[in-house]
Amino acid sequence: xxxxxxxxxxxxxxxxxxxxxxxxxxxxxxxxxxxxxxxxxxxxxxxxxxxxxxxxxxxxxxxxxxxxxxxxxxxxxxxxxxxxxxxxxxxxxxxxxxxxxxxxxxxxxxxxxxxxxxxxxxxxxxxxxxxxxxxxxxxxxxxxxxxxxxxxxxxxxxxxxxxxxxxxxxxxxxxxxxxxxxxxxxxxxxxxxxxxxxxxxxxxxxxxxxxxxxxxxxxxxxxxxxxxxxxxxxxxxxxxxxxxxxxxxxxxxxxxxxxxxxxxxxxxxxxxxxxxxxxxxxxxxxxxxxxxxxxx
Amino acid sequence: xxxxxxxxxxxxxxxxxxxxxxxxxxxxxxxxxxxxxxxxxxxxxxxxxxxxxxxxxxxxxxxxxxxxxxxxxxxxxxxxxxxxxxxxxxxxxxxxxxxxxxxxxxxxxxxxxxxxxxxxxxxxxxxxxxxxxxxxxxxxxxxxxxxxxxxxxxxxxxxxxxxxxxxxxxxxxxxxxxxxxxxxxxxxxxxxxxxxxxxxxxxxxxxxxxxxxxxxxxxxxxxxxxxxxxxxxxxxxxxxxxxxxxxxxxxxxxxxxxxxxxxxxxxxxxxxxxxxxxxxxxxxxxxxxxxxxxxxxxxxxxxxxxxxxxxxxxxxxxxxxxxxxxxxxxxxxxxxxxxxxxxxxxxxxxxxxxxxxxxxxxxxxxxxxxxxxxxxxxxxxxxxxxxxxxxxxxxxxxxxxxxxxxx
Numbered sequence: 001x002x003x004x005x006x007x008x009x010x011x012x013x014x015x016x017x018x019x020x021x022x023x024x025x026x027x028x029x030x031x032x033x034x035x036x037x038x039x040x041x042x043x044x045x046x047x048x049x050x051x052x053x054x055x056x057x058x059x060x061x062x063x064x065x066x067x068x069x070x071x072x073x074x075x076x077x078x079x080x081x082x083x084x085x086x087x088x089x090x091x092x093x094x095x096x097x098x099x100x101x102x103x104x105x106x107x108x109x110x111x112x113x114x115x116x117x118x119x120x121x122x123x124x125x126x127x128x129x130x131x132x133x134x135x136x137x138x139x140x141x142x143x144x145x146x147x148x149x150x151x152x153x154x155x156x157x158x159x160x161x162x163x164x165x166x167x168x169x170x171x172x173x174x175x176x177x178x179x180x181x182x183x184x185x186x187x188x189x190x191x192x193x194x195x196x197x198x199x200x201x202x203x204x205x206x207x208x209x210x211x212x213x214x215x216x217x218x219x220x221x222x223x224x225x226x227x228x229x230x231x232x233x234x235x236x237x238x239x240x241x242x243x244x245x246x247x248x249x250x251x252x253x254x255x256x257x258x259x260x261x262x263x264x265x266x267x268x269x270x271x272x273x274x275x276x277x278x279x280x281x282x283x284x285x286x287x288x289x290x291x292x293x294x295x296x
Numbered sequence: 297x298x299x300x301x302x303x304x305x306x307x308x309x310x311x312x313x314x315x316x317x318x319x320x321x322x323x324x325x326x327x328x329x330x331x332x333x334x335x336x337x338x339x340x341x342x343x344x345x346x347x348x349x350x351x352x353x354x355x356x357x358x359x360x361x362x363x364x365x366x367x368x369x370x371x372x373x374x375x376x377x378x379x380x381x382x383x384x385x386x387x388x389x390x391x392x393x394x395x396x397x398x399x400x401x402x403x404x405x406x407x408x409x410x411x412x413x414x415x416x417x418x419x420x421x422x423x424x425x426x427x428x429x430x431x432x433x434x435x436x437x438x439x440x441x442x443x444x445x446x447x448x449x450x451x452x453x454x455x456x457x458x459x460x461x462x463x464x465x466x467x468x469x470x471x472x473x474x475x476x477x478x479x480x481x482x483x484x485x486x487x488x489x490x491x492x493x494x495x496x497x498x499x500x501x502x503x504x505x506x507x508x509x510x511x512x513x514x515x516x517x518x519x520x521x522x523x524x525x526x527x528x529x530x531x532x533x534x535x536x537x538x539x540x541x542x543x544x545x546x547x548x549x550x551x552x553x554x555x556x557x558x559x560x561x562x563x564x565x566x567x568x569x570x571x572x573x574x575x576x577x578x579x580x581x582x583x584x585x586x587x588x589x590x591x592x593x594x595x596x597x598x599x600x601x602x603x604x605x606x607x608x609x610x611x612x613x614x615x616x617x618x619x620x621x622x623x624x625x626x627x628x629x630x631x632x633x634x635x636x637x638x639x640x641x642x643x644x645x646x647x648x649x650x651x652x653x654x655x656x657x658x659x660x661x662x663x664x665x666x667x668x669x670x671x672x673x674x675x676x677x678x679x680x681x682x683x684x685x686x687x688x689x690x691x692x693x694x695x696x697x698x699x700x701x702x703x
Contacts, residue, residue, distance in 0.1 A: 002512045009504050118338040120527045122564040130538045139504075139538035212501040213527050213564060217334040221499050253505045266496035266506050267469055 001135045006253055008136055012146040014249030016207060018242045019149040020222055021229040022156060023200030029173040029236030030193035031082070033097040037105030038201050039223025044108060045070055045202025046209040046218055047116055050123040059126050063148070066206050067199055074198030077104065078191045087187070105219075112216040123209030145207035152203060153242065156196075160238065169193055173236065201226075221270070228273045232280055234290020244288060248273045323367045324360075324627055326352075326617055327387035327396040328610070329380060329408060335498055336375020337525040339558040340400040340606050344422055345370055347603070347610025348397060350594055355618050362625060366618065369393055375400075375498075375526070377407035384411035394627040395419070395620075397613030400554070400606065401525065402426030402472035412436045416629040418636060420617055422609040423554065423577075426471040427659035436629070438636050438651050438662045440616065440644075441577045441609050444475035445659055447669050451550070451575055452483035454671055454688045458698050460519040460548070462490040464510045466532060467523030467552075468498045476523040476552055490515065498524070503532045504539065511541040518547055525553035530564045537568030543701050548573060550671075557604040562678045571701040573673050573687070578605035578646040580682040582668065582692060588645045602682045608645040616642055616649055637662070673699055 024038045035041075045066055052062035081100050085093055125141035126148075160166035171179040172189040180186045205214075208222065229248050233240025255272035259265035286292050328348045330341035348368055355366045369391045371383035380399070387393045388411065396412060396419040399405040405424035412419040413434045421429055421439040425447065430439050455463060465480050467473035477493045484491050492513065494506055510517045520542045522532045529551055536542040542549040549572055555561060556574040565572075580592050580602045591611055595603035619642045620635030621627055641650045646668050655661045671688040672681060673695075685695040 002508060005508050006505055009508070013502065113333060118333040119560055120334075120338075120530060120564055122566075128566075130540065132540075137539045139535065141538075213531065215334045215527065221501070257505050257509050262509075263493050264495060266466070266494050266500065266503075269500060270497060 005136050005138075006257060007250075008138055009142075010249045010253040011246065012138065012142050013253070014246035015146040015149045015153070016142070016204060016211075017225060017229060017249055018245035019153055019200060019207070020204035021226040021233075021241045021245055022153065022238065023197035023204070024226045025230045025233070025236055025238060025241040026169075026193055026200065027197035028230065029238070030169055031190050032236075033082070033094070034101070035197065036098060036101040037108060038197075038226055039219025039221075040105040040108035040112075041070070041073075041198045041201040041219070042205035042208070042222055043112060043214070043216060043219035044073070045205030046123065046214040047112060047121075047205075048202065049206035049209055050121050050214050053124045059124060063126070063203075063206055066202060070199040070202035071195040073202075074195035075191055077198065078194040082194065083187065083191070086190070109216050109219075116214075116216065118216060120213040120215045121209075123206070123214050125210035139211070141210040145211055149204070149207055152200070156200070157238070165189075165192065224270070225273065228277050231287055232273075232277050234287030237287065237289040237291075240287055240289030247276070247288075251276050322364050324362065324364045324621065325367045325369050325391055325393040326614060327369045327371060327384075327391065327393035328398040328614075329371045329373050329383055329387070329396060329404075330398045330610075331375040331400055331404070332370075332372035333374045335526060336373060336404075337400055337529075337553065337555055339560055340423060340525070340554045341372070341375075343554075343558065343604055343606040344398050344400060344610035346595070346599060347591075347607035347612075348614045350591065350598065350607075351611045351614035351618070354594075355614075361618055361621055362627070366614075368614070373399070373401070373404045373408075375404060377403050380404035380407045381411055384408045388412075388415045388417055393417070394629070395617045395632050397617055398422050398610065399424050401470065402429060402475070403470045405429050406432075406471055409434055409437045416633075418617070418620075418629055418632045420613040420636070422613040423606050424472065426475045428471060428475075429659075430661050430663050431658035433655060433658060433661055435633055435637070435662075438616075440612050440649055440651075440664045440667065441605075442667050442669055443659045443663060444472065444479045445657070446663070446665075446667070447575060447577065448476060448479035448552075449483050450669055450688075451671060452480055452487075452489075455519055456484060456487045456489055460489065462492070462513070462515050462517050463519040463521060464492045464494070464513075464517045465521040465523055466494045466496065466503065466506060467521075468525065468528060469495050470498060470525075472525070473498075473523045476521065480521060492517065496528075498526070498528060500528060501531055502535070503528075504535050507532070507536050507539055507541050511539060511547075516546060520547055520549045522549060522551045522553070525555060529553040529555045530561065533572060534565045534568050537565070543568075543571035545701050545703055548698060548700075550575065554604075554606055557606070557681050559601060559678075567677060570674055570677055571699065573671060573698075574681065574684070575669065575671050576605035576681055577670075578608045578668055579670055579672070579686070579692075580604070580608070582670075583647060585643065587643055591645045602680045603645075604681060605646075612644040612646065612649060615644060616640055675699060 126144045127140040168184045176186050229244040233244030251272045256265045256269045330344040332341045352368045373380040400423040402424040427443045467477040620632045623639045624631040624635040652665050672684040
């Protein structure tokens with residue numbers, strides 16, 4: 001039963017990890033850029049939900065309101081920092097993106113510090129207490145978070161595979177020039193992808209807030225996990241990110257209870273994911289579901 | 297015109313150089329090092345600073361130090377040793393502080409004392425508990441809070457005497473956290489109590505897998521020691537309660553870090569905080585003296601809550617440094633050290649502070665050996681530590697024994 005409980009916890013955490021890493025994967029897939037401020041947008045989502053909930057809005061409404069607000073922030077950032085250099089085919093665009101997203105991350109973290117203070121904040125969960133299924137006990141906050149994350153991921157997959165816009169995004173991800181020839185507005189798709197990526201990170205932050213507390217640095221460790229998941233699953237692969245998230249959660253949890261020396265097992269929790277990543281990259285450099293780079 | 301411009305510029309430059317210099321002659325600066333941003337224990341750091349500021353205001357209202365104004369220079373260490381080193385370097389070389397007080401993380405304090413030792417600047421550690429801080433034997437380092445060996449040997453004795461049979465300790469991977477694990481092991485295993493110890497990075501946020509493991513252990517774990525600070529301490533209590541492990545009728549939980557002492561504790565853990573045990577190195581109003589009452593009143597007026605142990609330590613650390621400066625009529629590092637070591641016998645908020653000169657055991661060097669230690673237990677939501685049930689020491693106890701939760 002203990003292992004079933006651990007597995008249930010791993011699946012719950014894995015679902016939240018999947019939501020968090022999908023934004024990073026989507027942005028890389030469509031815009032071909034690595035968003036180094038992903039963790040800070042996750043933190044922004046955490047605070048946004050915390051603030052809206054503190055305003056006594058009904059909690060589901062507070063969560064839903066986060067979506068358009070975060071999407072709007074994503075559009076603003078894309079328009080303000082990324083669009084023009086891309087349009088002008090700026091030399092060293094990739095390096096520019098690394099620097100600008102890094103700087104944005106540092107800025108957001110340092111902005112959060114004076115505005116919200118350095119304290120740990122408890123965002124209100126939709127449901128409190130715990131859920132019991134016989135011997136299986138799981139926190140209601142994380143279970144609710146995982147269920148919402150599950151539906152958000154489902155909605156995203158429906159959007160990407162069943163709607164015109166979603167297909168457009170995938171077309172731009174595969175070949176922007178060809179997509180442009182068939183009439184897809186590449187710039188618009190890039191903006192939508194960035195907005196969606198930021199929204200996914202932020203919603204993950206809003207769901208993490210009630211479970212793991214909100215503070216200006218909350219995004220840092222989650223961002224590292226998101227990078228591990230995205231590289232593990234294959235850069236830009238949606239399927240890879242989802243499966244990679246579950247693999248990471250299972251490896252972290254079972255690694256920290258099965259290590260021969262239990263007194264140190266938890267100390268290496270973050271290392272298990274990185275170790276797994278190294279092994280996968282040695283055996284399959286493109287990640288589990290990534291495509292091999294085509295070389296001329 | 298050009299010449300006038302150059303002359304004016306040079307004039308301004310001189311003003312900028314001279315004004316701080318003139319000002320510095322009328323000011324005595326004391327540095328305060330504290331974690332004021334994550335991943336450090338921010339609540340603890342803020343309490344330290346709040347207490348220290350009250351001390352400085354009180355000194356300045358009474359005419360200052362040696363006829364000069366006392367100025368506190370606050371340095372945020374974020375609970376990170378490398379930042380602690382950098383902050384100490386800045387305080388000593390740039391801000392020219394004559395002494396330093398504060399700190400709440402042992403690993404940071406251990407980095408800071410190296411800088412203090414190199415420059416011969418006295419440092420009064422207010423809230424870092426690792427034995428090594430004073431065991432290094434540096435003449436510049438004093439401590440007016442407990443050490444791990446001092447407090448947890450007493451806590452371990454209380455645990456054994458109360459009848460707990462299997463103690464689990466989850467400690468952070470820091471000098472303090474690993475020290476907590478070691479002292480519990482040393483004191484309990486010899487007394488026949490089973491100890492299961494685990495260590496983890498300070499950044500860990502999910503303890504559920506380990507707590508589930510402990511919940512299913514045989515013999516059952518009946519006492520959990522939460523050896524974390526900051527978010528980790530709060531999350532462990534919250535998650536232990538969520539899975540029905542602790543605090544419960546079967547398992548008690550001791551929050552060894554100081555984050556159990558602040559109002560934010562209740563905002564984050566909610567009902568999980570009821571029946572949690574804590575071990576503050578001081579309680580407001582004990583002993584009941586004019587100084588403790590005066591400090592309590594001022595703190596309550598300013599911050600609208602009872603002062604906690606850490607705020608009292610922040611206040612006391614500035615006050616003992618000021619006392620040494622007054623006694624020696626000097627701000628030279630060696631004089632302050634001499635004053636602290638040989639002359640200071642100052643009545644603080646938690647008793648009369650006097651530093652020990654013996655080095656046996658090594659951690660006892662420059663410690664205040666009579667520092668008060670309590671084991672308290674919250675009995676209702678949003679309870680202030682000063683209102684919680686005192687379980688130990690017997691002379692201050694408000695209840696006869698540990699209060700077992702009903703479910």
